[in-house]
Amino acid sequence: MRFKDVFSIIGPAMVGPSSSHTAGAARIGRSARHLLADAPVQADIAFYGSFAATYAGHGTDVAIIGGILDFQTDDSRIPDAIRLAEEERGIQVTFHEGKGLYPHPNTARVKLVSAAGESVEVLGTSIGGGNIEIVEINGFRVKMTAIYPTLVLFHADHPGVVADITGELKEEHSNIGYMSVDRKSRSGDALTVIELDTEITEVMLSHLRRISAVQSIRVVDITDKCTMAKKSQSPGEYPKGVEEDEVSPSE
Amino acid sequence: MRFRHLNELARLCADEGMSIGELMLAEQAAESGQSPEEEFVKMADYYTVMKDAVQRGLTEDTTSRSGLSGLDAQRVDAYNKSFPSNLGVAGDAMAYALAVSEVNASMGRIIATPTAGSCGIIPGVFVSCQERYGWSNEHMTYGLFAAGAIGYVIANNSFVSGAEGGCQAEIGSAIGMAAGALTELQGGNPAQAVHAVGLALKNTLGLICDPVGGLVEVPCIVRNGFGAVTALAAADMALAGVRSAIPTDEVIQVMLEVGSAMPDKHRETAGGGLAQTPTGKAILRNLSSLRTKPKKS
CATH class of the missing domain: 3.30.1330.90 (D-3-phosphoglycerate dehydrogenase; domain 3)
Known part of the structure; x- marks a missing residue:
């Protein structure tokens, strides 16, 4: 879609x-x-x-x-x-x-x-x-919507790299919404783009950097935050059928 | 989302005893992983931006950088208040839709619904009807989720941008979304809301995107004004029991077929239609002084 x-x-x-x-x-x-x-x-x-x-x-x-x-x-x-x-x-x-x-x-x-x-x-x-x-x-072919927090990993084309990357994401309980992988040549440079359902944490990045084939990582997060969100978070704005006490004030 | 077509959406709503707006809020929360409260607040904020844009368009100077547009909403609003408007209360929907579109053209803040070129129709219909019927902001926010559900189906089965499918895709989609949502806000059931969408979309099939000078001003702004009125009419028809003889999902496929067959010049490139009339071309020449000249690298 x-x-x-x-x-x-x-x-x-x-x-x-x-x-x-x-x-x-x-x-x-x-x-x-x-x-x-x-x-x-x-x-x-x-x-x-x-x-x-x-x-x-x-x-x-x-x-x-x-x-x-x-x-x-x-x-x-x-x-x-x-x-x-x-x-x-x-x-x-x-x-x-x-x-x-x-x-x-x-x-x-x-x-x-x-x-x-x-x-x-x-x-x-x-x-x-x-x-x-x-x-x-x-020069890498990708498909990225920037709707989600997105990991962009430049790495070597090497057996098991994708498994290493997704393994780290599994450890962080982070779900992949979409991913694309492309390479310039066999055993050459490759690029993996991963759209995640959750925010990308510094811990996640530090684990991913430990993968030896990974050359560099960029995070694209342009998920818009409505600038008015803070001032209208009054209880009266909550939808019907939702008890107010289900909503923690810290959220 | 558990639906791809409007008939699936209406069936889901009927099976689960929910309005389109309620179902879409639940689906959105499931899709995003956020709580329904957070999603609701975001949409409620968007509605505030829409109301602000109506207000600004009715009170502030909305003359665009090109000088081609601005202040027509205030003309219509003043006329509505002083004379027996042909449209009666629908005149407010028209004035408000013009207001938001003029704010957009003057680089003011709006919510794209589904696009900026068609951003006046839903606020025009929603804000005027809220005033008329005394509806709560919460009711209107559910209405926006309903409009979003309808637009989601249109966008994924056809298109919502003028560059892809002509003005039928932008203005047409916005009218369909507003008509279906209003039908629900007025107490119509999901099936009636879907009929309202089909009735509305049939009225804009084939509409080309031909912005004069490439700007989202002429004829986009007046089409927002007309579009708001059409949405009210489609909701009235659906609430009266008029059905779309061609099912709405099939009408959406027709929009895809017609838009795909449209030549490039009628899809936002300003290469045809009103943009290429003698006056349209003269306006384009006069605009050239406004351009940021591309620098050669």
Whole structure:
């Protein structure tokens, strides 16, 4: 199923004007940012298809840079994001129109480079209603929706690595919602992307890092938190038929 | 989710004695692993954002960056208050839907339902009906879960974005979601709610996505206003006992077929329709001064 839950239909909370061209673009940019260990100093964006044709009117350009600044889709700074990136964060921002085939009418390729020289290149599609699919990371074919906390593991293609990884997740009682594995060549570099039902903990990461074939791990967690959630948690808002004492105040 | 089609959804609700909204809340909690309370609060927050957007659109300057849109909601609202509107109370739904869409076009905060281009219809219908019938926020929040269940089925069997399936997929889906949810909010059973969706969707089949200048303004905003009114009409028909002769799940398949056959130029690329009229092209030329020029790398 392309759309997994009620909040992929009702939502996200976002600044306008387009869920696919603004909110989806912000989420693609933010996913790319989470794949880079440190803050970027360069951001190069290529737009394809409808993104290329209509990016200016939809604010796709400011939205994707807002995402690269780790803004949520409803962050009111999005309209000002390019200026913030260039002037306050010192990021060199470039845009151009993508060439060649692309997988979806709303597609963007994001290349980020950090001060340390680390780079990441992401191909993302915006499939509607603010939902996205990241279909490529550094040349590896993947399928990542960023709806869930997601582990991205760069590792060697080696017998048993996937079992080692999933074994660690089993130890942590963490359930896998979706996973994809791709490799550049036999016994070469490989990438495993795992969408989890639970939050990714530091303990989990430290265990995964102990697997010798694992080269590096990134965590993509762009699950939106509604910024108003705190102020309206009054007992009167609970649904019918639920006893208030079932709800612990600490939750 | 334990349902993939609307007939399965209606049967599940009937078997378990739940409304669509109640069932969707339970399904959502099972899917996310969060408690129903947490999911309910998140949706209730979204409803607050919708009401804020209605208020902002009726009171603040919503002129968009392009200058193409803004303040029409306030014109309609003032007219409704001063003259005997043709639509009666439905005029409020229209004004509120325009208000939220104008907030969206001016880069204000909204909830995509199911998309930003169609974000006015559900708030227009919900907020005006809440005022009219004195419904609680809790009732409205269940209504949003019902709308979400309907949209979930449409999105997974067809599409909800203009780029994929034309305006029928965006505005059409939003009208269907609003119509079905309103039917339930007014006491209709799940089967009636599903008929309301089918009746509404049939009225927008074939609608192309042809945004002038590529912006979510013309004709998107007025289509939100009209859409809210259509949703009210579809709910009235369903509550009166009108049935969708073609089952709603089959209508959704037709939307997929029609949208898949739509040429690229009628799917949000601004390559056809209203966007390519002489005036549409002139507007696009005038907009070019607003562009952030892409820098060559």
